[in-house]
Amino acid sequence: MENSVSVSFLVTKSDYADFKTAAAKACMKKGLLNGLRGAGCAIVFAALVLRAFFSAGFTQNVLYTLIAVAGVLVGVFCDVMIHSFARWRAFAYYEANRERFTAQNAGFGEQSVQISTDRYRADIPYEFLNSAYEDAKVFLLYTGIDEVKFVPKRSMSEDECEQVRAVLKKKLKEKYHQEGAH
Amino acid sequence: MEALEQTIRAEDYASAFYAAVSTASLWNRREIKAGICATLAVFCASIIPVYRMKFSTFFGPICGILAFLGLAAVFFFLQPADIKNGAKRAFESNRLLALPQKVRIYRDSIVVESERECFTEYWTDFARCVEIPGLVALVGGRERFLLIVKKDGLDAAHREMLSAFFADAFASRYQKFG
Numbered sequence: 001m002e003n004s005v006s007v008s009f010l011v012t013k014s015d016y017a018d019f020k021t022a023a024a025k026a027c028m029k030k031g032l033l034n035g036l037r038g039a040g041c042a043i044v045f046a047a048l049v050l051r052a053f054f055s056a057g058f059t060q061n062v063l064y065t066l067i068a069v070a071g072v073l074v075g076v077f078c079d080v081m082i083h084s085f086a087r088w089r090a091f092a093y094y095e096a097n098r099e100r101f102t103a104q105n106a107g108f109g110e111q112s113v114q115i116s117t118d119r120y121r122a123d124i125p126y127e128f129l130n131s132a133y134e135d136a137k138v139f140l141l142y143t144g145i146d147e148v149k150f151v152p153k154r155s156m157s158e159d160e161c162e163q164v165r166a167v168l169k170k171k172l173k174e175k176y177h178q179e180g181a182h
Numbered sequence: 183m184e185a186l187e188q189t190i191r192a193e194d195y196a197s198a199f200y201a202a203v204s205t206a207s208l209w210n211r212r213e214i215k216a217g218i219c220a221t222l223a224v225f226c227a228s229i230i231p232v233y234r235m236k237f238s239t240f241f242g243p244i245c246g247i248l249a250f251l252g253l254a255a256v257f258f259f260l261q262p263a264d265i266k267n268g269a270k271r272a273f274e275s276n277r278l279l280a281l282p283q284k285v286r287i288y289r290d291s292i293v294v295e296s297e298r299e300c301f302t303e304y305w306t307d308f309a310r311c312v313e314i315p316g317l318v319a320l321v322g323g324r325e326r327f328l329l330i331v332k333k334d335g336l337d338a339a340h341r342e343m344l345s346a347f348f349a350d351a352f353a354s355r356y357q358k359f360g
Contacts, residue, residue: 100307100324119301119303119325120299120300120301120325121299121300121301122278122298122299122300122301123298123299124278124298128277128278130276143276143278144272144273144275144276144278144279145271145272145275145276146275146276146327147326
């Protein structure tokens with residue numbers, strides 16, 4: 001069966017880091033993010049109250065300032081820190097396991113996705129996919145809650161990205177999520 | 183070459199996953215974690231006389247004993263069940279895992295083929311091999327984190343041969359339980 005979109009790519013360090021960052025974004029629930037932001041605000045507020053009413057010297061002021069800074073980091077930069085950490089871990093894993101990253105082919109047909117490498121071949125119907133996620137750099141295809149394949153967008157043209165987006169939206173419906181895609 | 187046909191069930195996957203996770207290191211074993219907590223509970227009990235001399239009560243050590251015994255019960259009974267339930271959920275979310283498979287075992291590799299997938303893993307790709315009654319779990323492969331070879335339906339001689347083969351192929355990375 002001819003695929004509407006066929007791509008080939010060799011997984012680079014950046015690709016793998018983009019994949020892990022996207023996976024971190026995909027598994028971050030909105031409620032958790034809002035909870036972290038709320039917690040950050042609470043920590044900053046607590047630090048301000050402590051500074052206003054319980055300040056007893058330079059050391060304690062420094063401590064309260066550090067608490068406020070921690071609150072800002074948790075509340076404002078939590079997602080940036082999580083993504084940076086995911087990226088850093090991905091770089092380290094790639095360097096330590098270069099031999100695992102080989103050339104891949106991916107094909108998006110009307111009924112299924114075909115993925116192949118030198119040692120793996122699969123023809124996965126869209127109804128077998130648990131979900132799909134897209135951000136600015138990659139498409140993630142979840143075959144299970146803990147198993148995911150990815151296709152970097154740099155391996156596709158804009159038109160091909162649009163075609164893939166359209167077929168995923170049509171076949172997966174509410175199981176297809178987008179974040180920061182253009 | 184050995185050829186097997188198998189269909190993995192949720193219970194198989196849960197058992198294999200738990201075996202893979204709990205044997206990753208000594209600190210993952212439920213007996214070790216529960217034993218440490220029980221030891222700390224005994225330690226709390228041993229400081230009751232000293233504590234009582236200082237504070238005229240034994241509320242603190244009693245809280246410690248209850249807390250550590252509770253943790254021991256969590257590590258020994260609840261956490262394994264939780265891990266297995268998580269594994270069952272992961273299995274049920276992935277329809278590829280439940281497809282009937284044909285497994286061909288070669289001297290240096292294993293080929294798994296189903297209706298939708300076909301892949302090859304070499305023994306050197308795996309981090310560990312854990313054998314438990316009923317199945318062999320190959321952990322840390324390139325294409326799939328957990329690969330299962332079921333021993334159901336094999337006679338005793340065949341199982342022994344399979345065990346010896348994996349022990350030889352994986353050497354120090356091979357562990358057998360039960």
